[in-house]
Amino acid sequence: MNRQDKIIEYFRYLKDVGENELPIPDMAESGRSSGNTSQSEYEKNKRLELSDYKSKSQRLNEIGNEIKNCQNCALHKSRNNTVQGMGNPDADIMFIGEAPGAEEDRLGLPFVGRAGKLLDKILVAAGLTRDDVFITNILKCRPPDNRDPMPAEQIKCMPFLIRQIEVIEPKIICCLGRISAQGILKTKIALGKLRGQVHSFRGIPLIATYHPAAILRNDNLKRPTWDDFQFMLKTLEKLKEKE
Numbered sequence: 001m002n003r004q005d006k007i008i009e010y011f012r013y014l015k016d017v018g019e020n021e022l023p024i025p026d027m028a029e030s031g032r033s034s035g036n037t038s039q040s041e042y043e044k045n046k047r048l049e050l051s052d053y054k055s056k057s058q059r060l061n062e063i064g065n066e067i068k069n070c071q072n073c074a075l076h077k078s079r080n081n082t083v084q085g086m087g088n089p090d091a092d093i094m095f096i097g098e099a100p101g102a103e104e105d106r107l108g109l110p111f112v113g114r115a116g117k118l119l120d121k122i123l124v125a126a127g128l129t130r131d132d133v134f135i136t137n138i139l140k141c142r143p144p145d146n147r148d149p150m151p152a153e154q155i156k157c158m159p160f161l162i163r164q165i166e167v168i169e170p171k172i173i174c175c176l177g178r179i180s181a182q183g184i185l186k187t188k189i190a191l192g193k194l195r196g197q198v199h200s201f202r203g204i205p206l207i208a209t210y211h212p213a214a215i216l217r218n219d220n221l222k223r224p225t226w227d228d229f230q231f232m233l234k235t236l237e238k239l240k241e242k243e
């Protein structure tokens with residue numbers, strides 16, 4: 001068998017064992033010896049990206065498990081489920097609401113009631129889906145009767161949110177509603193005045209808009225909320241251009 005036949009035979013063998021790609025040798029080694037490091041760097045970065053993505057999911061799951069067992073405030077007594085959040089661990093946009101409601105508490109998922117369905121519609125209109133973004137709340141347990149989260153509860157729960165932000169590293173954060181915006185920015189400034197500006201939280205650009213539940217109560221908030229989404233997308237575009 002000549003050299004060419006041997007190569008053809010080898011390719012047949014790979015096909016038979018279900019290999020659709022050529023096995024790549026240790027490019028880091030061959031790159032060093034040949035002085036050509038671009039391929040080895042590429043492979044290394046590719047491997048790093050993959051492990052980075054996996055570790056993001058794993059790290060979010062770990063935080064989720066801690067949330068499930070958390071008894072740091074009294075809300076653990078009345079919850080049916082914790083709601084850690086959902087979405088893309090590598091999302092550019094992170095939406096943060098205030099706290100789970102009745103449906104969220106029942107299902108353990110964020111924004112699944114009427115307000116959640118409206119948020120889905122807004123996302124679709126903006127060319128996004130839940131798989132593109134990450135959605136969570138400041139509080140991971142439902143306050144009884146959907147009352148506003150208390151400052152002490154927010155302080156106790158905030159470390160979970162900060163860790164989620166550190167893992168996801170979103171390019172932009174969008175606070176949904178007054179409680180979320182004021183709680184994260186540690187301000188008493190009205191939501192109406194916080195809108196339309198790019199704030200910063202731990203070095204990440206942040207914008208604020210109305211909570212979908214508020215839009216359900218007041219139809220007049222639809223237009224300004226849509227304007228805020230456009231503002232957020234334009235800001236994100238500019239941020240990406242700078243990269």
Ligand code: SF4
Binds near residue numbers: 141153
């Ligand atoms: S709301 Fe947050 S701090 Fe309070 S019990 Fe739930 S997870 Fe823990």
